Amino acid sequence: MKDISSAIQLIPLENYVFLSVALFSIGMMGVLFRRNTIAILMCLELMFNSVNLLLTAFSAYHSDPAGQVFVFFIMIVAAAEVAVGLSIIVMMKRNVDSVDINLLNRLKW
Amino acid sequence: MVALISSIAWLVPAFPLLGFLITGLAKNRLKNNQAGIIASTLVSFSFITALFLFFSLRSSGQDSVTVTLFNWISAGDLNIPFAFLIDHLSITMMLIVTGVGALIHIYSIGYMHDDERVSSFFAQMNLFTFSMLLLVMGANYLILFIGWEGVGFCSYLLIGFWFKNPAFNYAARKAFVMNRIGDLGFILGIILVFFTFKSVSFTEIFSQAGALQAGAPMITLITILLLVGAVGKSAQIPLYTWLPDAMAGPTPVSALIHAATMVTAGIYMIARSSILYNLAPITLNIMIGLGLATAIFAAVIGLRQNDIKKVLAYSTVSQLGYMFLALGLGAYSSAVFHLTTHAFFKALLFLGAGSIIHAMGGEQDIRKMGGLRKKMPITYLTFLAATLAISGIPPFSGFFSKDLILTKAFENNPLLYILALGGALITCFYMFRLLYLVFFGSQRLSSAHPHESPRVMTIPLIILSVLSVFGGFLNIPELFGGKSDLGEFLHSAITSKVTEELSSSTEIGLIISSLALLGLIILMAYRTYVKRAVLPAADSESLSLFGKVVANKFYIDEVYTLLLEKPFGFLSDFFFNTIEKAVLDPAVDGIGTATSRLGNLVRKLQAGNMSFYLFAMVGGILLFIIFILIV
Numbered sequence: 122m123k124d125i126s127s128a129i130q131l132i133p134l135e136n137y138v139f140l141s142v143a144l145f146s147i148g149m150m151g152v153l154f155r156r157n158t159i160a161i162l163m164c165l166e167l168m169f170n171s172v173n174l175l176l177t178a179f180s181a182y183h184s185d186p187a188g189q190v191f192v193f194f195i196m197i198v199a200a201a202e203v204a205v206g207l208s209i210i211v212m213m214k215r216n217v218d219s220v221d222i223n224l225l226n227r228l229k230w
Numbered sequence: 231m232v233a234l235i236s237s238i239a240w241l242v243p244a245f246p247l248l249g250f251l252i253t254g255l256a257k258n259r260l261k262n263n264q265a266g267i268i269a270s271t272l273v274s275f276s277f278i279t280a281l282f283l284f285f286s287l288r289s290s291g292q293d294s295v296t297v298t299l300f301n302w303i304s305a306g307d308l309n310i311p312f313a314f315l316i317d318h319l320s321i322t323m324m325l326i327v328t329g330v331g332a333l334i335h336i337y338s339i340g341y342m343h344d345d346e347r348v349s350s351f352f353a354q355m356n357l358f359t360f361s362m363l364l365l366v367m368g369a370n371y372l373i374l375f376i377g378w379e380g381v382g383f384c385s386y387l388l389i390g391f392w393f394k395n396p397a398f399n400y401a402a403r404k405a406f407v408m409n410r411i412g413d414l415g416f417i418l419g420i421i422l423v424f425f426t427f428k429s430v431s432f433t434e435i436f437s438q439a440g441a442l443q444a445g446a447p448m449i450t451l452i453t454i455l456l457l458v459g460a461v462g463k464s465a466q467i468p469l470y471t472w473l474p475d476a477m478a479g480p481t482p483v484s485a486l487i488h489a490a491t492m493v494t495a496g497i498y499m500i501a502r503s504s505i506l507y508n509l510a511p512i513t514l515n516i517m518i519g520l521g522l523a524t525a526i527f528a529a530v531i532g533l534r535q536n537d538i539k540k541v542l543a544y545s546t547v548s549q550l551g552y553m554f555l556a557l558g559l560g561a562y563s564s565a566v567f568h569l570t571t572h573a574f575f576k577a578l579l580f581l582g583a584g585s586i587i588h589a590m591g592g593e594q595d596i597r598k599m600g601g602l603r604k605k606m607p608i609t610y611l612t613f614l615a616a617t618l619a620i621s622g623i624p625p626f627s628g629f630f631s632k633d634l635i636l637t638k639a640f641e642n643n644p645l646l647y648i649l650a651l652g653g654a655l656i657t658c659f660y661m662f663r664l665l666y667l668v669f670f671g672s673q674r675l676s677s678a679h680p681h682e683s684p685r686v687m688t689i690p691l692i693i694l695s696v697l698s699v700f701g702g703f704l705n706i707p708e709l710f711g712g713k714s715d716l717g718e719f720l721h722s723a724i725t726s727k728v729t730e731e732l733s734s735s736t737e738i739g740l741i742i743s744s745l746a747l748l749g750l751i752i753l754m755a756y757r758t759y760v761k762r763a764v765l766p767a768a769d770s771e772s773l774s775l776f777g778k779v780v781a782n783k784f785y786i787d788e789v790y791t792l793l794l795e796k797p798f799g800f801l802s803d804f805f806f807n808t809i810e811k812a813v814l815d816p817a818v819d820g821i822g823t824a825t826s827r828l829g830n831l832v833r834k835l836q837a838g839n840m841s842f843y844l845f846a847m848v849g850g851i852l853l854f855i856i857f858i859l860i861v
Contacts, residue, residue, distance in 0.1 A: 149848060152848075153844055153845055153848060222840050222841055223839065223841065225838075225840055226837065226838040226839050227838055
């Protein structure tokens with residue numbers, strides 16, 4: 122544990138933050154501008170994982186395992202969420218024979 | 231004994247409430263006289279319980295017992311239990327309300343027997359009795375106020391009992407509105423009492439009041455506001471005009487509500503608050519003025535009335551004026567004594583009038599009656615007893631009570647005595663005018679076939695006439711070898727002002743002179759209406775100016791219409807036609823239209839496009855972050 126922490130600390134904290142911001146922005150752009158629902162779901166996961174990365178990095182730098190415990194929780198919840206999200210996409214494919222997000226436009230009023 | 235009183239006191243109001251529930255809920259199932267019998271029985275039970283309480287209280291040796299039923303309001307400083315105060319004053323009132331009430335209920339069985347809504351009638355009468363008992367038994371101003379409003383409401387219902395007649399409905403509304411004016415003053419008074427004493431309970435207030443200085447502005451304001459309430463309820467100038475109109479109700483209602491009990495609620499309330507009033511000499515002087523003015527004014531109007539019930543109504547207003555005079559003089563127990571005897575003889579007069587109206591087939595105009603003495607001997611004799619009592623002829627009850635008030639007036643100021651005696655003489659004249667016109671001479675309406683009323687009506691008359699004749703012996707003054715029993719009895723509950731006693735020779739002189747004058751008045755009435763058989767002018771005949779003014783009740787109703795009703799009507803018309811239609815309606819409509827237009831506009835944002843939603847969300851979060859970073 123000590124070794125892993127020190128190995129991580131070899132790289133400055135800023136780099137982790139920049140990587141995480143870059144991943145988060147990519148994910149967000151994907152969510153906003155992609156029309157394929159599967160791609161949107163993947164971008165969503167990317168955003169999750171950028172946050173996870175940040176959490177683990179800070180956790181290692183502060184030698185506080187609480188951040189890593191959080192990450193495990195998030196991964197479990199994300200797995201459950203992906204199961205629900207994918208099944209929605211499957212149902213969508215069956216119903217409208219497409220995974221274009223713009224076809225789901227009845228959510229109004 | 232005290233424990234016994236506490237455990238059964240609630241039964242007194244509970245019986246009439248039960249009667250109200252039975253006759254009110256099962257009104258369509260009760261046949262013939264059933265409703266009346268149930269209602270009368272329950273009120274009689276209530277009377278028996280009250281009698282039992284009276285004897286228990288006497289033998290317990292205590293002056294008062296507070297019976298707390300449950301904690302009613304409890305919030306912060308405010309702590310008001312639902313409690314009854316059983317003391318000598320409330321027990322006196324309870325006996326009057328339930329005793330006279332029971333007799334009137336029994337009488338009503340006969341009087342109302344062919345009315346189609348007889349069950350509703352008895353339900354409302356029972357509800358009235360219940361409210362009146364709450365009023366007199368309540369241990370704080372709030373319970374008193376519940377009863378106060380309850381009796382006002384029942385009075386409204388019963389005046390408008392024959393609601394198919396629009397004039398009767400108008401009379402009911404008038405009574406209600408007039409009472410509301412008084413009630414406003416009363417409720418303000420109660421609020422002020424609470425602010426001053428931090429309590430509304432009688433015992434606490436009166437124990438604190440002793441520390442206050444006499445004539446303090448606060449206490450004067452409180453007593454004046456409470457007086458406004460009493461003026462409305464007890465029909466004094468300027469709020470008396472509802473009472474004569476209230477005669478639209480069935481005659482037993484007039485007897486119970488508008489003569490014996492409800493209208494005396496104001497007297498009771500002031501007598502109850504005697505400690506406060508003793509501290510407010512200004513209010514007492516106002517009360518002397520109001521009472522005396524009402525007593526004389528109403529008596530003068532009574533001289534020219536031709537409707538049998540209207541005569542009695544004005545006489546009630548006038549007698550209430552005497553009670554106010556007594557209250558103003560600080561002779562509270564004399565006022566309660568007059569209230570008691572008045573309850574007996576005025577209830578009797580009204581019930582007698584009901585018996586006459588019943589016999590005449592609904593005719594109320596005394597010009598069309600006459601010669602009923604032979605046809606209705608029991609009604610005649612009882613009516614005679616009541617007339618003698620109200621005129622103040624010894625040894626009838628009215629003599630003792632009225633003489634006591636007159637004596638107190640003389641002790642205060644001989645001028646007051648002369649004015650009050652003048653009112654009493656007028657009372658005597660119009661009562662004998664009524665008696666002679668109705669019972670003497672020859673029958674003037676040929677179509678009617680008068681007959682004596684059934685026994686269910688005459689027996690209450692006989693009992694009440696016994697009370698009217700002997701009621702005065704409750705309080706025989708020292709002058710006649712008595713001990714002022716009622717006054718002594720009430721002494722623990724009421725603090726009367728102590729005044730200088732008159733020497734007995736002065737007192738005897740006053741009595742003899744007033745009796746001589748009364749005799750003269752009776753003789754005068756006899757000569758006018760029996761010997762010369764003068765009939766009051768028909769409505770169409772022209773009268774002298776003064777006669778016309780009196781016959782039209784001094785045009786007070788017209789003045790009120792002109793001064794209050796018309797401007798008020800004009801104002802509401804103005805507000806309806808101008809303000810509401812030009813300002814309020816467009817404003818309210820405008821808000822509605824603007825909202826739906828705005829909604830139409832914003833609706834387009836929500837097109838159902840998921841990408842747009844996400845975009846808006848992210849944009850919103852970004853804006854938020856930027857905002858935080860900048861500020």
